[in-house]
Amino acid sequence: MKLILDKEKCIGCKICELVCSAKHQGVFNPQKAHLKITDSYTKTGREQEMKTCTLCKDCIASCPVEAITFNGNWLVIDDGLCTGCGQCVDACPEGAIYLNSGGIAAVPDFCEGAPLCVEWCPRQAIRKEEEIS
């Protein structure tokens, strides 16, 4: 699975980030979201970018205890194995992994196939693609 941002539609409200942290951690905190909309302002306009899991699997390679696996659609963490060392957090080129309040790595799971960011986006700017081209 993959998330795609339509920059023409995105208004930068960050509701996707808020619902992501609410769903996965039960809190509001954009720092604890598996996707990040970045707005940068310049003299000639606003530039937007979405960072989220691309399934590059660098995290899997970085994990010293093999706690992260790929189930064919998204990433899965084994809470029992994860030591909270944070190597996957550093390895993720998209900044989509963080440590939760229990010190365990929170890896992107696309809400197990039904991403709330897609459901909540007020402008339908985020869509999911099942197959990776």
Next chain:
Amino acid sequence: MSYRWEVLRVNLSTGVANKEPLNEDWARKYFGGRGLAAKYLYEELGEGVDPLSPDNKVILATGPLTGTIVSCSGKLAIVSKSPATGLIVDCSIGGTFASQLKYAGYDLLIIEGQAKKPIYLLINDDRVEIRDAENVWGKGIYETDIILRKQHGTDTSVLSIGPAGENQIPFSCVGSEYRQAGRGSLGSVLGVKRMKAIICSGSKDMTVPDMPRLLDLVKQTIINDVLSDDNIWAYNEGTPMIVELANSSGVLPTRNYQDGVFESAQNINAESIKGLKPEKKACFSCALGCGKYLSLKETAVEGPDYETLALAGSNCGIGDLKAIAEFNAKCDDLGLDTISLGNVLGFAMEMTEKGIKDFGVRFGDVTTYLRMPELVTYREGIGQDLSLGVKQLSQKYGGSEFAMQVKGLELPGYDPRGSWGMGLAYATASRGGCHMSAWPIASEAFGDIDPFTIEGKAQLVISAQDSNAIKFSLILCDFWALSMETMSQIMSCLLDRDVTVAELESAGERIWNLLRLFNVREGFSVTDDSLPERVFKEVLRSGATTGKVLPRDQFDIMLQEYYRLRGWDNRGIPTPEKLAQLNM
């Protein structure tokens, strides 16, 4: 928790930053934002403090909704004593700053004292530093934002002043992410303090009592309410749609309020702006997204919004949309309030054309008009005079009968001769000539209620003032026209107690009375609650308002009815009984 229960207090004279507990009693009675910040200012600022002295304070306030997924909750309230008016001033500004302050762990940020040299404040959770601002002092708001974010990371929010604030222009604003806290010269209060900017980022969790319940409620409100026809105009067309409404109602300020109909209105309306292909942009946690963002040749602007189109457009006889957008961008970057500067120029143009005083500016002269933001900001040439603002300018050179201001604050874009309740709203607004406290014109000139009567207008204005007072304290944006019932549902869910409509209404009235008490303490009363002579005496000349004034005797009756319904005496002072009833 919806509150952090923490206030960050920074004294720039001593360089000390302290954290202190939020006053729980005040939070219960004033909720947050505008109301809570006003309470702190009222209690902490003695009577008669010079707004341009180090003794003045600037209070930045979040509300209980800030940082949550509740829609339209992204704004920040900024409260101080205004150098333009001597009144309490509260502004709100959109973007992401408020949420960052909340995630950093603070409900309120209080700025006191005066730095010895230009500084900016850096807040990153518990880390608070006062930093040297030599590299950004003198720079525009746009560039300051770029430089500071390059230095500290893009995942931060910057609030800053431009050269106009540094130079203490009495209509200088505070800017952030192409938006402004525009009115009452907050820019100059920070300028005196030598505070160029605040840069803030936060990473602390915000918890709520019942997340699934809140998410359900918020989702329903977004689908059924925020994005409904009542509000979606803000996304589709935004405030520029008011140009047509105001023009056809004969209330579009034209050539310094000499007329209410502008012959070139069709060149500056919502359709024309669509032709420039603006991008849509929202504040933090806003599903609506009213922002219209234009990229111009060398700069960018969020806008022009209605007030700018009216005051810096028709009011200056300017029907050239690109020129207005360029003027808007210059003002936003230099840190000038477009409403006030538009009024200043309209006034100066009329003075010039009437031969009273030649300022060298004429209605419709785009070239001169576009030079004005710089000349005023740096007080060069005629900018020296124009930087005084309309009230002082008229005191110096005459023309006070057509100086379109109330208590020193230049009027926004709705001619009260075509909406008599709007006249009462201007006369009684806590910050002077202001359209944010109440907007009765929506039901008068733009609605079904007869605009040319005082019947029922006092109550109409009071209800709007009270409901906006609580709305801007929670903090919710005025573009979400939500009911008190919905407000009560959201607050009950968020605070995990029964927050009734009656409690919210009562808090709104309490906040309004508090703002009044502040101003009464500064010596304001019935004689100040008035309007420019032009409104009372000079008839409008075209369209739906032809032949109309707001007669002075009618205004006086309406004002006294307003005082009576408010429980204030005939001088406009809240009575002890009213204050006791409001538990103040």
